[in-house]
Amino acid sequence: xxxxxxxxxxxxxxxxxxxxxxxxxxxxxxxxxxxxxxxxxxxxxxxxxxxxxxxxxxxxxxxxxxxxxxxxxxxxxxxxxxxxxxxxxxxxxxxxxxxx
Numbered sequence: 001x002x003x004x005x006x007x008x009x010x011x012x013x014x015x016x017x018x019x020x021x022x023x024x025x026x027x028x029x030x031x032x033x034x035x036x037x038x039x040x041x042x043x044x045x046x047x048x049x050x051x052x053x054x055x056x057x058x059x060x061x062x063x064x065x066x067x068x069x070x071x072x073x074x075x076x077x078x079x080x081x082x083x084x085x086x087x088x089x090x091x092x093x094x095x096x097x098x099x100x
Contacts (some may be wrong), residue, residue: 005088034058038074077089
């Protein structure tokens, strides 16, 4: 089965951090996912996904020099590492949503 991964949300959390969520198919066999983003004048930042084999995984970015806010735009890149395979890379631009 071919591997695919997508972002499912970019949301502002109550603590000012940014939650970037996604899903990958198939889940098993994914060793790691790293999410990077660019926001405002901040330098590019990266955060690992704590458990890339969850149905709905999440990377969390603490608030930085430029606070995240609902309606701001971020450019997000994901990289998945799978054993004995080339990395899988995907990207997208998203408007930050409020908590669901």
